[in-house]
Amino acid sequence: MGNVKINALQMFCLIVLFDLGTSIVVSYGSEAKQDAWLAILLGGFFGGTLIFIIYSSLYRLYPTLSLILYTQKILGKWIGGLLGVVFIIYLIHGAARDIRDYGDLLTSSMFIETPIFIIHVMMILTMIYVLRLGIEVLGRVAELSIVIIFALGIMGVISVLLSNKVAINQLFPIMEHGLRGVLSDSFPPLFVVPWGEMLAFTFILPYLNNPHSVMKVGLSAILFSTITLSFTNMLNISVLGVDVYTRSNFALYETIRRVSLIEFIERLDPIVLLTLIIGDFFKVGIFFYAAVIGTADLFKVKNHKILIFPIGIIILLASLTVAGNFAEHVKIGGEFLPSNVHIPISVIIPFLLLVVALIRKRYSSSRF
Secondary structure, eight states: OOOBBBOOOHHHHHHHHHOOOOOOTTTTTTTGGGGGGHHHHHIIIIIIIHHHHHHHHHHHHSSSSHHHHHHHHHHHHHHHHHHHHHHHHHHHHHHHHHHHHHHHHHHHHTTTTTTTHHHHHHHHHHHHHHHOOOHHHHHHHHHHHHHHHHHHHHHHHHHHHHTTTGGGGGSSSTTTTTHHHHHHHHHHHHHHTTTTGGGGGTTTTTGOOOOOGHHHHHHHHHHHHHHHHHHHHHHHHHHHHHHHHOSSHHHHHHHHHTOOOEEEEETHHHHHHHHHHHHHHHHHHHHHHHHHHHHHTTOSOOGGGGHHHHHHHHHHHHHHHHHHHHHHHHHHHIIIIIIIIIIIIIHHHHHHHHHHHOOOOHHHHOOO
């Protein structure tokens, strides 16, 4: 990884911004209805932490290698290479879907007359510029951006609370069908999204300047993100009500649109749009950079920067073709991807890699 390094705080900021991404704006957890906030807590505390423990354990075994390199080391060149292709496609697909979320909200709210292609191109060109500067620049920008996004969040929360739109009774009854009902409604989506998508960080962790801090940094970031997402959706439900919340594509946007403090303080939805832009920028950026590093590792490209532009073009084209319309996009993301893509690729395969790596390590040590 050369001399390029990022510190623990920058890694924390990157993970938080990645986890919030578009999840903070959409109706995240709506499957659990008024218990969405609770389902998010359970998903983050159990699903998120377990998944990151798997990733960080692999990182500790191979602290200087990316996911693709240690997959080849564990399973051999050919099987590891085939899985490497799967991982790269997964990363590109993740970036494309998040750009689509970003483009659909902007073209349905502020830039109604602007073609979605233009919105996507602007995002990709910005990402190409930043990623060519390096991961350390992205890390430094993350430190500033997280301050901005939470300043916007505090402003939004205060505005909602002062608007007298909050009705706590909308959150009841809690666990109407028991804990089993909450789990059945929210598994697997809330246990693997966005947590399983952190597979992208298996390409970023080798840049951490203090490998021993990886578990502390990762788990604290996940817990922080979980609480933030849970509180945000609790607020959304208490303002919108369960019916509107579950039918809304962008719940936070709908919540903020209802805020009107006094005659000249209204239309605060730019807060949500800026939050989405910042969060999506980092989520797409991490997916994008991980795909570049993964491709460079798989095909032994010494200068990964030459891959940034072509992979950017692939992500751009994929973002426009990933679904026929936004309804299809949401359906695929909520019903198909969690069970059929996220769990196999971001949970089962890494877990099996860890098991095989530990067995091989124990076997090799017992021989000496």
